[in-house]
Amino acid sequence: MLGPDRTFVDCATQLGFVDLVIAADWLTHLRVTTVEQLVSYADARHLDGVKRARRALSFARKGAESPKETLIRLMLVFARLPEPECNKRIFDPNGRFLARGDLIYFGWKVLVEYDGWQHERNAKQRQRDRERREQLEAKGWRVIVITSEDLKRKKEIPWRVYDALRDHGYEGAPPHTNAMWSKWFC
Numbered sequence: 139m140l141g142p143d144r145t146f147v148d149c150a151t152q153l154g155f156v157d158l159v160i161a162a163d164w165l166t167h168l169r170v171t172t173v174e175q176l177v178s179y180a181d182a183r184h185l186d187g188v189k190r191a192r193r194a195l196s197f198a199r200k201g202a203e204s205p206k207e208t209l210i211r212l213m214l215v216f217a218r219l220p221e222p223e224c225n226k227r228i229f230d231p232n233g234r235f236l237a238r239g240d241l242i243y244f245g246w247k248v249l250v251e252y253d254g255w256q257h258e259r260n261a262k263q264r265q266r267d268r269e270r271r272e273q274l275e276a277k278g279w280r281v282i283v284i285t286s287e288d289l290k291r292k293k294e295i296p297w298r299v300y301d302a303l304r305d306h307g308y309e310g311a312p313p314h315t316n317a318m319w320s321k322w323f324c
Contacts, residue, residue: 142171143179150187150194156212156322158194163202173198201225206252207240210284210295213323214241214250217296217313219303222250230277237270246306247279250299254286280306292323 140148142165150158165171173195180191197215201224202208215221222241228249230236241250253267271281280302284295296313303310315323 143176144185146171146176147180147183147185147187147191150191154322155190155194156209158190159197159212160205160208162195162198163208164205166198166200167203173200199224203240204252204254206254206284206289209289209323210250210252211241213292213295213319214299214313216319216322217300217315218311219296219300219313220245220308220310228274228279236277236279237274243303243306246303246308247277248282248299248302248306249274249279250282250284252284293320 146158146162146165149161153161162173162176165176166173176198177192177195180188180195197212199208199211202211203225207224211222211224220243222243224242225238225240226242226244227238228236228242228244237249239249240252243249271283274281282298282302288295293315296315300308300313
């Protein structure tokens with residue numbers, strides 16, 4: 139029986155790069171392995187796919203909790219925006235807990251959230267989300283919500299995040315969605 143580490147390396151012969159990173163993040167979220175275990179396994183092997191696996195693992199992150207979060211994080215990183223932190227707790231200046239967010243830019247107080255179908259179809263969830271966003275915005279945070287509909291226009295997502303970052307003091311270059319970015323995400 140193959141373990142998750144060998145299976146991941148085998149998947150590197152079949153999956154595209156973005157899907158491979160998503161798989162690594164998902165395996166670690168499910169707690170069947172860790173990023174460190176995957177890296178250790180890949181570093182010690184000479185199997186088909188191991189080079190692609192190693193490269194993908196350099197983009198795997200502890201704390202990623204959904205395939206869509208990983209997809210959006212990679213869209214931002216490969217558009218040359220700063221990398222957000224995954225699923226961290228947000229506190230106000232007095233140390234009071236405000237929220238736990240999907241993709242967080244602490245330095246600019248920008249939060250990127252993926253809202254899947256459960257956020258749209260569940261009235262209680264929608265209410266909690268709205269109240270949480272209002273609380274964050276009252277403390278100076280900008281909340282960018284990405285939905286499945288937004289994923290139909292992927293090139294707009296890095297620009298939405300860039301605009302929010304820039305409005306909060308980011309001085310870096312605008313997103314760059316070159317041919318490779320389009321190949322991976324469009």
